[in-house]
Amino acid sequence: MDRNTxxxxxxxxxxxxTFEERAAQEYSxxxxxxxxxxxxxxxxxxVGVIHAVEPSDYLVTTYREHVHALVRGMPPxxxxxxxxxxxxxxxxxxxxxxxxxxxxxxxxxxxxxxxxTFPVATGIGYSIALRRLPExxxxxxxxxxxxxxxxxxxxxxxxxxxxxxxxxxxxxHYQIGTEIHRHSAVVDVxxxxxAYNIPAEKLDGMDVINxxxxxxxxxxxxxxxxxxxxxEFETYRxxxxxxxxxxxxxxxxxxxxxxxxxxxxxxxxxxxxxYPTSEEIAAAGPDVIAQLINHPSAIDHFDEQHIERIKQExxxxxxxxxxxxxxxxxxxxxxxxxxxxxxxxxxxxxxESSHD
Amino acid sequence: MTEQLLLWQALxxxxxxxxxxxxxxxILGEDVGLYGGSYRVSEGLHAKYGEWRVRDTxxxxxxxxxxxxxxxxxxMRPVVxxxxxxxxxLALDAIINxxxxxxxxxxxxxxMPLVVRMPGGVxxxxxxxxSQRLEHTLMNVPGLRIxxxxxxxxxxxxxxxxxxxxxxxxxxxxxxxxxxxxxLNLTAEPxxxxxxxxxxxxxxxxxxxxxxxxxxxVSAAEELDGHGIQAEVIDLRSLNPIDWExxxxxxxxxxxxxVVEEDCLFTGAGAEIAATLSQRCxxxxxxxxxxxxxxxxPTPFNRELEAxxxxxxxxxxxxxxxxxxxxxxx
Numbered sequence: 001m002d003r004n005t006x007x008x009x010x011x012x013x014x015x016x017x018t019f020e021e022r023a024a025q026e027y028s029x030x031x032x033x034x035x036x037x038x039x040x041x042x043x044x045x046x047v048g049v050i051h052a053v054e055p056s057d058y059l060v061t062t063y064r065e066h067v068h069a070l071v072r073g074m075p076p077x078x079x080x081x082x083x084x085x086x087x088x089x090x091x092x093x094x095x096x097x098x099x100x101x102x103x104x105x106x107x108x109x110x111x112x113x114x115x116x117t118f119p120v121a122t123g124i125g126y127s128i129a130l131r132r133l134p135e136x137x138x139x140x141x142x143x144x145x146x147x148x149x150x151x152x153x154x155x156x157x158x159x160x161x162x163x164x165x166x167x168x169x170x171x172x173h174y175q176i177g178t179e180i181h182r183h184s185a186v187v188d189v190x191x192x193x194x195a196y197n198i199p200a201e202k203l204d205g206m207d208v209i210n211x212x213x214x215x216x217x218x219x220x221x222x223x224x225x226x227x228x229x230x231x232e233f234e235t236y237r238x239x240x241x242x243x244x245x246x247x248x249x250x251x252x253x254x255x256x257x258x259x260x261x262x263x264x265x266x267x268x269x270x271x272x273x274x275y276p277t278s279e280e281i282a283a284a285g286p287d288v289i290a291q292l293i294n295h296p297s298a299i300d301h302f303d304e305q306h307i308e309r310i311k312q313e314x315x316x317x318x319x320x321x322x323x324x325x326x327x328x329x330x331x332x333x334x335x336x337x338x339x340x341x342x343x344x345x346x347x348x349x350x351x352e353s354s355h356d
Numbered sequence: 357m358t359e360q361l362l363l364w365q366a367l368x369x370x371x372x373x374x375x376x377x378x379x380x381x382x383i384l385g386e387d388v389g390l391y392g393g394s395y396r397v398s399e400g401l402h403a404k405y406g407e408w409r410v411r412d413t414x415x416x417x418x419x420x421x422x423x424x425x426x427x428x429x430x431x432m433r434p435v436v437x438x439x440x441x442x443x444x445x446l447a448l449d450a451i452i453n454x455x456x457x458x459x460x461x462x463x464x465x466x467x468m469p470l471v472v473r474m475p476g477g478v479x480x481x482x483x484x485x486x487s488q489r490l491e492h493t494l495m496n497v498p499g500l501r502i503x504x505x506x507x508x509x510x511x512x513x514x515x516x517x518x519x520x521x522x523x524x525x526x527x528x529x530x531x532x533x534x535x536x537x538x539x540l541n542l543t544a545e546p547x548x549x550x551x552x553x554x555x556x557x558x559x560x561x562x563x564x565x566x567x568x569x570x571x572x573x574v575s576a577a578e579e580l581d582g583h584g585i586q587a588e589v590i591d592l593r594s595l596n597p598i599d600w601e602x603x604x605x606x607x608x609x610x611x612x613x614x615v616v617e618e619d620c621l622f623t624g625a626g627a628e629i630a631a632t633l634s635q636r637c638x639x640x641x642x643x644x645x646x647x648x649x650x651x652x653x654p655t656p657f658n659r660e661l662e663a664x665x666x667x668x669x670x671x672x673x674x675x676x677x678x679x680x681x682x683x684x685x686x
Contacts, residue, residue, distance in 0.1 A: 091463035120425055123422060126426070
């Protein structure tokens with residue numbers, strides 16, 4: 001692991017955490033409305049996976065996808081502005097938090113209906129295979145999605161036709177408020193892939209380097225023409241399902257265990273007063289940032305000033321994004337009609353009533 | 357250049373021409389490949405274009421229609437065949453939640469050149485599940501286009517136009533029309549995909565219909581001629597958008613409206629047609645619009661009850677004569 005890659009991981013994870021916490025604050029202040037699903041706790045998955053993919057690969061994500069968009073390179077201004085529902089958002093305010101799309105970056109959408117990413121990614125995989133291109137489709141989904149029929153239909157087709165699809169399970173153990181033992185007869189998601197002869201692994205999703213390396217390995221298999229792969233990353237979301245959810249269904253012991261072990265908070269708090277010693281970081285436990293800093297290959301790569309600089313940098317980026325969003329105009333109804341009829345080309349429509 | 361072809365052959369010809377013209381066109385669905393399609397529409401294409409472009413799928417309507425959505429996002433032009441329209445209920449997530457909404461939700465970034473063909477309607481004693489229509493549901497989805505060809509020529513034109521379009525288009529085919537024969541002009545310039553056709557001109561009343569019922573309306577108009585009534589028959593050809601101008605022009609001339617559809621009366625396409633034209637032509641109408649439609653019941657299996665559950669030519673004639681003042685209203 002080279003220093004540059006590690007730097008980019010750390011930058012993206014700190015940006016992710018800062019962006020999401022700021023989004024929560026803007027939501028509380030009434031600047032963001034609707035459903036807002038946040039990613040703190042799960043950052044290592046999006047960061048590790050997306051750093052391992054090529055720009056020519058396609059990403060299909062769920063409604064908890066701000067961080068995926070940012071890591072893919074979508075400008076934070078355009079992401080935040082979309083959350084605000086304003087005209088300069090990446091989707092002109094037509095999609096919002098749950099529906100980020102960026103054609104240029106092959107970011108094929110956030111989908112608000114659980115289980116929709118499977119057929120979309122499979123279709124992208126089909127078109128790649130049909131055209132014999134060296135690309136892949138990355139399909140994100142949560143543990144709650146594997147009980148939808150679309151999971152099984154897509155895995156069957158992807159395996160049957162050896163499509164270049166990487167299925168990435170972000171297993172945070174909860175489908176909204178229902179813990180995995182209460183929603184799944186088999187709680188090891190990766191085992192379900194066996195039914196379709198798809199190679200699959202369960203991995204620690206809190207360790208970004210581990211996520212990155214396993215993704216690289218799986219993608220190499222896919223690009224060698226061996227068909228789809230499935231990776232199950234175990235992770236945890238620190239917040240409720242959405243801003244409307246206080247998460248009170250989770251056992252206090254579980255929450256407090258994670259809260260105590262939230263080394264990101266520890267690291268950031270410590271960083272404000274001085275970089276923690278390696279003993280302090282070691283004691284902080286297995287959260288994402290701490291693991292990164294504490295990783296054998298990371299030792300000596302980052303110092304207090306370095307972390308502090310990144311932290312200030314991402315805060316400035318997020319401040320700028322919020323400011324940009326606040327100043328962006330509201331989209332007009334003409335913008336909405338233009339989005340709806342974006343594919344109508346030159347065809348003249350006679351007598352359409354909707355414009356009357 | 358004209359040829360006498362059956363409607364399924366016209367569709368087959370349209371697929372063949374578009375697949376030869378554009379490599380991004382591919383077909384997928386249950387038994388569309390080796391088997392040739394349950395109504396023979398894709399016959400011969402698997403041998404000609406290979407399995408990647410004519411893909412036999414598992415029985416996973418939601419999955420393979422969604423696959424079509426994903427492929428369309430990358431610029432492919434998938435033509436999904438849903439074996440019969442009732443199976444499409446399993447694919448409505450892909451059609452309504454994805455295909456119709458992605459171009460909009462993305463702020464206009466993505467094309468959605470997806471075609472979904474689905475045979476439907478009341479055929480020959482296929483019972484309630486296999487004998488239904490879905491236009492009432494699909495028409496209420498902004499972002500979807502729906503075409504309803506009634507003749508081999510329209511089937512050929514509209515399928516080709518649908519494949520070439522970047523919008524998601526549903527082709528509602530009628531199972532009883534596949535073996536209808538008609539003249540097919542392969543070289544004529546087609547009208548716009550959504551433009552209504554005046555299948556018969558008349559001055560006494562206007563009958564608006566679509567799909568198989570438009571053909572029945574033409575037969576009824578011929579019969580009405582014997583009663584001294586000149587009915588104008590408009591075949592809508594497209595249910596979203598609807599070519600209102602053609603309808604309004606006809607009503608301003610004829611002042612009486614009869615809407616005929618096979619779908620159930622309650623909240624069917626006819627309700628939208630009658631409501632919109634009542635508003636737009638209120639001062640031109642000499643009588644309240646009349647709607648005839650399928651009964652509000654699942655289609656009975658019994659042959660006679662089945663026939664009685666949807667409009668027949670005689671029903672159209674009867675309603676038209678009443679509307680024209682020849683019979684007493686019941």
